[in-house]
Amino acid sequence: MKRISIIHTGGTFSMQPDDEGLLAPGNYALDYIQKTVPPLFNAELRQKQLFNLDSSLFRPEHWVAIAREICETYDDYDGFVVVHGTDTMAYTASALSFFLKNLEKPVVLTGSQIPLTMKRSDALGNLIAAVEVAHSSDIKEVAVQFNNTVFRGNRTKKKTASDFDAFYSPNYRPLIQLGIVMEQFHNRFFHSPAGVFEIDTRLDPHVLLVPIFPGFDFSTIIPTVQEGRTKGLVVEAYGSGNVPSDDPGLEEFFKAAADMKVPVAVCSQSPMGKVNLKLYKVASRADYYGLISAVDMTREATIVKLMVALGRFSDLKKIKQFMQLNIAGEKEDEGPAERA
Numbered sequence: 381m382k383r384i385s386i387i388h389t390g391g392t393f394s395m396q397p398d399d400e401g402l403l404a405p406g407n408y409a410l411d412y413i414q415k416t417v418p419p420l421f422n423a424e425l426r427q428k429q430l431f432n433l434d435s436s437l438f439r440p441e442h443w444v445a446i447a448r449e450i451c452e453t454y455d456d457y458d459g460f461v462v463v464h465g466t467d468t469m470a471y472t473a474s475a476l477s478f479f480l481k482n483l484e485k486p487v488v489l490t491g492s493q494i495p496l497t498m499k500r501s502d503a504l505g506n507l508i509a510a511v512e513v514a515h516s517s518d519i520k521e522v523a524v525q526f527n528n529t530v531f532r533g534n535r536t537k538k539k540t541a542s543d544f545d546a547f548y549s550p551n552y553r554p555l556i557q558l559g560i561v562m563e564q565f566h567n568r569f570f571h572s573p574a575g576v577f578e579i580d581t582r583l584d585p586h587v588l589l590v591p592i593f594p595g596f597d598f599s600t601i602i603p604t605v606q607e608g609r610t611k612g613l614v615v616e617a618y619g620s621g622n623v624p625s626d627d628p629g630l631e632e633f634f635k636a637a638a639d640m641k642v643p644v645a646v647c648s649q650s651p652m653g654k655v656n657l658k659l660y661k662v663a664s665r666a667d668y669y670g671l672i673s674a675v676d677m678t679r680e681a682t683i684v685k686l687m688v689a690l691g692r693f694s695d696l697k698k699i700k701q702f703m704q705l706n707i708a709g710e711k712e713d714e715g716p717a718e719r720a
């Protein structure tokens with residue numbers, strides 16, 4: 381009989397209206413699930429409440445705590461389900477995908493748009509689907525299950541706050557579709573290199589996201605780079621990585637980053653497609669300063685990966701190398717999948 385661990389971290393899933401009618405963490409979910417879900421599976425289901433928080437309150441320490449919980453109980457379970465708020469689920473999924481090395485079991489994040497005990501809730505359906513994936517699918521990676529679709533976790537983005545299909549993965553097709561049967565797309569699954577499962581949760585959160593827009597005043601952020609407060613930058617550029625290259629502030633900004641040896645990754649404001657710094661003349665300044673193309677990574681995965689790179693390496697060359705590698709299926713493969 382398989383054993384599945386359900387790790388609760390909070391989110392709308394287990395919320396209930398407080399005295400003012402605002403949704404806040406509630407305490408009924410575990411009992412409700414214990415009565416409802418185990419009879420559906422020929423499995424031993426264990427539940428653990430790690431936290432009970434709105435995921436907007438999550439910090440990198442929460443990602444680390446989830447990774448540690450999985451690591452400490454890794455040998456006891458065949459699969460893991462993480463119940464999580466939708467707001468920062470894509471960040472947690474990205475972090476777990478980098479932390480859990482040589483993963484050989486499914487880790488499935490899920491949550492809901494309507495709390496478990498409110499009418500028309502999607503919570504129970506999402507949980508049951510996630511347990512089914514953790515129990516019976518062949519994935520051995522960190523995934524997000526929502527509205528009967530399973531995505532690679534580090535490719536996901538929250539796309540809607542109003543509908544049930546809260547997630548999508550703009551640059552990678554779904555791993556599994558749960559219709560009347562569970563359709564698995566094996567050729568899209570990630571395969572970890574052979575090795576002993578371990579976690580590496582080192583990270584440095586001093587990353588700054590710079591979303592470029594017409595009229596952006598670069599002088600507002602240059603001091604944080606020059607004063608050493610920012611250790612890594614993610615520039616969210618236009619389209620395929622384009623920036624206002626005639627802006628002297630931009631030149632000064634890139635120069636400050638280069639002087640301070642602060643790595644700069646360039647992702648795109650367009651969720652679909654990829655960054656190509658060699659396509660337009662306006663992107664050539666980024667290319668000249670040796671900025672790192674995020675290629676087709678999401679903004680969420682790029683930010684978290686840069687934090688992880690800064691935690692693992694101090695040498696700029698190694699940070700760049702790590703960013704360019706495909707570590708956990710988070711980006712298009714550009715070469716041999718060496719692992720730093």
Ligand code: ASP
Nearest residue numbers: 391392434435465466467
């Ligand atoms: N604010 C909630 C959270 O992320 C939203 C949700 O769970 O859907 O925890």
